[in-house]
Structures are given as structure tokens and as C-alpha cells.
Amino acid sequence: MRARKFAYAQVCVYAYPCGTLTPVTTPPPGLRERKKRATREALREAALRLAVEHGPDQVRVEDIAEAAGVSPRTYNNYFASREQAIVAAVTADRETRIAAAVAARPAGVRLADAVTEAVIEQYTNAGEREREALLLIATGTALREAFLDAATGIEPPLTAVFAERLADTGAQTARVLAASVAAAVRIALEGWLRSAGASGADEAAGATGACGPEGGSGAGGLVVPSGSLPGLLRAAMAPLAPAFDAAEGRGRP
Amino acid sequence: MRARKFAYAQVCVYAYPCGTLTPVTTPPPGLRERKKRATREALREAALRLAVEHGPDQVRVEDIAEAAGVSPRTYNNYFASREQAIVAAVTADRETRIAAAVAARPAGVRLADAVTEAVIEQYTNAGEREREALLLIATGTALREAFLDAATGIEPPLTAVFAERLADTGAQTARVLAASVAAAVRIALEGWLRSAGASGADEAAGATGACGPEGGSGAGGLVVPSGSLPGLLRAAMAPLAPAFDAAEGRGRP
DNA sequence: ACGCAAACTTGCGTGCGCGCATTTTTCTTG
DNA sequence: CAAGAAAAATGCGCGCACGCAAGTTTGCGT
Incomplete structure (x- = not known):
């Protein structure tokens, strides 16, 4: 039995210097x-x-x-x-832009609304070439999966902005909410891609390997008829709104 | 430019027959x-x-x-x-057991409480050998990542039970809530493993590749001092409770 | 019991992810 | 600007994931 030579590493070794956390002042890039x-x-x-x-x-x-x-x-x-x-x-630095968009909203509005609008705004900017690319992405399982996984990238920056707004609540709350948003976005995109590339063969089994119930012909076919991306995103974000309100200390406005 | 020979496949080809969605009656296994x-x-x-x-x-x-x-x-x-x-x-079929535990709770209790307790219950059954294995898992990045990813497996079964209880609400809601729970569990386990294997070298960078703020010495060090697993799970689930209450139609009991 | 179809296993080949060691490039400091 | 330090690019090698195209086993109908 020979030994394995490595033990996995962090991806993108020198991709993000980590010490340089997106300096607000861009001195000279060097x-x-x-x-x-x-x-x-x-x-x-x-x-x-x-x-x-x-x-x-x-x-x-x-x-x-x-x-x-x-x-x-x-x-x-x-x-x-x-x-x-x-x-x-295609994705570029959407995550950062979303976080910035949330931070830019006036402090008075509901956090839930702010993040929902920010997400929709950033995912709806379809710049002609992106549409073409997304069509390409929808065709293959591997690319689709990679695209959906990329949505997880919004978690860290979102955690940061949430932590700022919910300073009194725990930092854990910010993390959980950010992760939930990421999950919701993923679900919305999943449904969107399913309708976009609805000409492929294997559409029954879920992309996440879901084999259990809720497979192909389960209930819920008439709820949200796989419409536009904004609609899907709004629908996916809606269930989380109460959690945000509670975290903000709002008593159901 | 030669062509790539394959385009990814579904994992575990004949692992889960998919058509046999956990038959309640086990005829003869064959x-x-x-x-x-x-x-x-x-x-x-x-x-x-x-x-x-x-x-x-x-x-x-x-x-x-x-x-x-x-x-x-x-x-x-x-x-x-x-x-x-x-x-x-180590994981075995924890996902299924969690879903079953949730379904087993009386219909009167809050869904949020039911799922929280079910999760804690199933993740706390440390059977001696599991403790040893988990210690092993905490030592390496690759295993840790795989372990955390496995937590995503609770999503499909949870979606099923949620969809049953929240029949009037959309099926989308069930999916989003299930995914949020999975995310919360992941966060809790992450924190738990961090404290368990706190003797390694690279503890600064987050496991999810989080390089932004919220790194090692950020705020929130005093909130939830990385305690017991049940405590971490409860803390991670808490922010989601309002979302469950709203989905159930409860007006803050 | 026989044979056939579907499920599963296996060997082979290819491309991929990454640790490690080395070389090349860029940044500092005197 | 020269020399040294730090960062990045490169070559090499190993093990891994998986499509593909045989084999082999299991289940079923007649």
C-alpha cells in the first residue's frame, strides 16, 4: 500500500491574498x-x-x-x-456587487427587501453575451452544477453586510441568514435552468442527486409555473423574510 | 485539440433505484x-x-x-x-432518520422545534466508534469538507416532510426551508469541528474558502463560545424559527 | 429448466487536480 | 541600481473520477 502524495489544499492558492480584503482605496494596483x-x-x-x-x-x-x-x-x-x-x-464578481448593492440601500428599508432586490438586480443584468453563455451552461450537467455552486460565493460578503446591520444579534445569525439566501438563490436558479434547457434528456432526477420523493411528478407543479428569473428569485426569498424581520427586531410591519 | 471523452454523470449510478422510494413495506429485499x-x-x-x-x-x-x-x-x-x-x-443514513424523527413529532408542536430537536437528537448519538472517527475526520481538510457536504443530504427528505406539513403553502417554501436547515446544520458542524480539531495548523482561513472579512479574529468571538454540538445546532437553527412559524401560519405564540 | 433481458462488475484509457521542487518574475531595501 | 526576499509560473508525477465496452450475475417469464 503506497501512500497518497497529497491531502487536498485550499483552492486558488494565491488567487485572493486574504490580507488585502478588497481595499476601499485602490492605491496603485501594482x-x-x-x-x-x-x-x-x-x-x-x-x-x-x-x-x-x-x-x-x-x-x-x-x-x-x-x-x-x-x-x-x-x-x-x-x-x-x-x-x-x-x-x-459569466459570474464575474457578482457576489461582491450583490453585497455592495445591499449595503447601498438606505438603512430604513427591510433587510429582507433590500437583499431580495439586490439579488434580482444583479442576476437580471443579462448582457447579451451572458444570455448566450447561460444557454450553453444549461446544456450540460457539469457546467450547470458548477454554475449553481458558484452561487455559494455570495455567502461570505453577505455575511459581512448582515453582521453590520444586525450588530446586536449574534454573528452566527448573519452567517445562517447569508447561507439561507445562498440556498434560496441556488434553488431559484436551479428551477430557472430547468425550464431554460428543458430540451435535454435527464430532467427527472434533481440536480442535487435527489432520488427520494419529490422527484419528477410530485406535487407542486402548479405553484410557480417556472416563470421568469425575478419571479423565481422572489418566490424563493419570500419564505426567509420573516427570519430577517425577526433578526431586525421588527414586529411584522 | 482532442475532445474530452465524457461529460460527467450522476454519482452513484445504481446506488438508489429512484423508482423505489423507500418502500414502507419491505417485501423481500431480493x-x-x-x-x-x-x-x-x-x-x-x-x-x-x-x-x-x-x-x-x-x-x-x-x-x-x-x-x-x-x-x-x-x-x-x-x-x-x-x-x-x-x-x-459515520454518517450512515442519518438524513433518513432525521426526516423520520420530524415526521414522528405530534402535529401540534412548532415545526421549528420539531426539526431542531430531531437534528440534535440524530447528531448527538455518538456511538463510541463514531467519536473516534469524527476525531479522525476533523484532522484533514478533505475529509472535513466531505463530511460537511454530506450534511446537504438531509435536504431531499426534509423537503418531503416539510411539503407534507405545509401543504397549503407552496412546495417552493418547503424546499427553501429544507435547504436553509441544511445550511444551518453545516455551519454548526463547521464551528464544532473547528473547536474539536483546534490543534491543526491552518485554522485561519474558513473551510468554505472565505477570505473576506469574518476571518480569524473578526467580531463575534464572544457570541457562542464554540461550545457543545447541541448548543451550536440550537444557535444555528434559532434564526430560522420565525420563517417556520410564518410558513405554518402561526402569529408569534 | 431454459433462455433472455436487465442489473451489476470489471478492465482499459483519458483527462483532471494538485503536491512538490525548480525556475522565472516582481517587489523591496539599502 | 544591485542583491535578496517574496510571489508566481512551470515541469513532473501520482492518484483519482468516470465514459465506454466488454464480461458476469440476477431476476423473470414461458
Whole structure:
């Protein structure tokens, strides 16, 4: 029995310096940082372009790396999986923008409304090319999964803004609420992609591997007839509103 | 540019027949099914045993398969990753038991309380050997991640029971609440493992790759001093209670 | 009992994720 | 600006996940 050589690592080794938590003041970005951003974007763009040109399954990381002018090994210093680069080309830094949008709302409005609107706002900006890419994403299981997983990225920044607004309540509450929002968004996107790419074969089994009840022909077919993304997002966020109100100390306005 | 040969598949190909949604009546399991269960358990047990004996990073899937008397290829017909088998030996079918425990509560009690108690109950049954295994799991990043991901498994069964109790509300609500519970449980377990294996090196960066604020020395250190698992679970579930009450139509009892 | 179809196993081959060690590039400091 | 430190890119190797295309086993109808 030989030993395994490694024990997993944190993804994106030097992707996010961690000490530089999005400095509000951008001093001079420095050459190092600029090159890194450039490489990252080159990889994203190359990945998306190749995926569109030849189909998502005809592209290897080697191809993406070559198109971006870096070694295959370097690719994995930026993205932990083959799909992440493609997804990142569409997702970009949506998470940060959502958090910023929430923070920008006046302090008087319900937190639940603020976050709902912010999410819808940021997910509805379909910039022509994004639509095309999303259509591509909906076609394959792997890409779809990667796209949905990317939605989890909103959790950390959301936790931060929530913690600020709910200072008196525990920090745990902020984390839980942020995670719940992420889950809701994921569910909404899942339903949306299901209707968007409703021409594929395997539509019965849920994307999360749900084999239990609630499979294909269960109840709830008439509730929310798989409509527009904003509608789905609103519907998914609605059940969480009472939790936000309670955390804010509102007595059902 | 050669083509990639595959496009991902559903994990655990014939692990859950899907058509057989946990039949309440177990007719006669049949030889086929019994063998499958035996193989699955053999793999789980072998994986855990080898991991304990030689350390989690010294075990390859090849070793596990050999110890269980199947081919390496067969291993991946049952588990999608090397860690899943080890985790499964501890997790077993906790998800199903949690859902059953929730369904077993009298219909009069608050749903929020029912699910909280059910979760605590099922996660607190530490059967001596499980404690040892969990200690093992806490030591490595990969295993820890797999263990936390496994908590997501409660989502489908919970969705089912929620949908039953909240029949009048939409099925979407059930899904969102179930996902939120899963997220809360994950957060609680995360905090618990952090305190349990608090002798490792890299404890600063969050397990979810959280690099932003809320890192190591942020605010909230005095809220919930990383205590017992039941306490952590209760604290994580608390913020969701209002959402459950609202879904049940309760006006703050 | 026989044979057939479906379920499951297995060997093979490919691409992928990443630890490790080395080289190259960028940032500091005197 | 030169030298050293820090960060990043690269090459290499290993183990892993899984499609595919055989084999083998189990269940069923006649």
C-alpha cells in the first residue's frame, strides 16, 4: 500500500491574498496584481470562447491554458476545476456587487427587501453575451452544477453586510441568514435552468442527486409555473423574510 | 485539440433505484439488493478501518476496493470520491432518520422545534466508534469538507416532510426551508469541528474558502463560545424559527 | 429448466487536480 | 541600481473520477 502524495489544499492558492480584503482605496494596483488579473481574465475569456466555439465538452484545460498563453499547471492555480473558468466568465464578481448593492440601500428599508432586490438586480443584468453563455451552461450537467455552486460565493460578503446591520444579534445569525439566501438563490436558479434547457434528456432526477420523493411528478407543479428569473428569485426569498424581520427586531410591519 | 471523452454523470449510478422510494413495506429485499447493500457496507467499513489504521492520507481507493473484495472501478460505482466512503461509515443514513424523527413529532408542536430537536437528537448519538472517527475526520481538510457536504443530504427528505406539513403553502417554501436547515446544520458542524480539531495548523482561513472579512479574529468571538454540538445546532437553527412559524401560519405564540 | 433481458462488475484509457521542487518574475531595501 | 526576499509560473508525477465496452450475475417469464 503506497501512500497518497497529497491531502487536498485550499483552492486558488494565491488567487485572493486574504490580507488585502478588497481595499476601499485602490492605491496603485501594482504590476503583480495587474498581471494576475490579466491572466485570470485571459483564462476566463479563453475558456468561454472555446466552449462556445467547439462545445463545452470538447475543451480541455490544456486548450484553455494554451489559448491564454500559460502552462496547464498555472490554470489550476487560478481555477480549481475545468468548469470554473467558464462559469467565472459569466459570474464575474457578482457576489461582491450583490453585497455592495445591499449595503447601498438606505438603512430604513427591510433587510429582507433590500437583499431580495439586490439579488434580482444583479442576476437580471443579462448582457447579451451572458444570455448566450447561460444557454450553453444549461446544456450540460457539469457546467450547470458548477454554475449553481458558484452561487455559494455570495455567502461570505453577505455575511459581512448582515453582521453590520444586525450588530446586536449574534454573528452566527448573519452567517445562517447569508447561507439561507445562498440556498434560496441556488434553488431559484436551479428551477430557472430547468425550464431554460428543458430540451435535454435527464430532467427527472434533481440536480442535487435527489432520488427520494419529490422527484419528477410530485406535487407542486402548479405553484410557480417556472416563470421568469425575478419571479423565481422572489418566490424563493419570500419564505426567509420573516427570519430577517425577526433578526431586525421588527414586529411584522 | 482532442475532445474530452465524457461529460460527467450522476454519482452513484445504481446506488438508489429512484423508482423505489423507500418502500414502507419491505417485501423481500431480493438477492440483488442484499448484495448491493453488503458491498456498500463492506466498502464503508474497509474505508474507515484503513483510514484509522494508517491515517486518512495513506489510503488509496485501490486499497479500499481490495479490502472490500471488489475492483477499483466498482468503488466509484458506489462512491463518487475517495472521502465519501469514510464519511458514509459515520454518517450512515442519518438524513433518513432525521426526516423520520420530524415526521414522528405530534402535529401540534412548532415545526421549528420539531426539526431542531430531531437534528440534535440524530447528531448527538455518538456511538463510541463514531467519536473516534469524527476525531479522525476533523484532522484533514478533505475529509472535513466531505463530511460537511454530506450534511446537504438531509435536504431531499426534509423537503418531503416539510411539503407534507405545509401543504397549503407552496412546495417552493418547503424546499427553501429544507435547504436553509441544511445550511444551518453545516455551519454548526463547521464551528464544532473547528473547536474539536483546534490543534491543526491552518485554522485561519474558513473551510468554505472565505477570505473576506469574518476571518480569524473578526467580531463575534464572544457570541457562542464554540461550545457543545447541541448548543451550536440550537444557535444555528434559532434564526430560522420565525420563517417556520410564518410558513405554518402561526402569529408569534 | 431454459433462455433472455436487465442489473451489476470489471478492465482499459483519458483527462483532471494538485503536491512538490525548480525556475522565472516582481517587489523591496539599502 | 544591485542583491535578496517574496510571489508566481512551470515541469513532473501520482492518484483519482468516470465514459465506454466488454464480461458476469440476477431476476423473470414461458
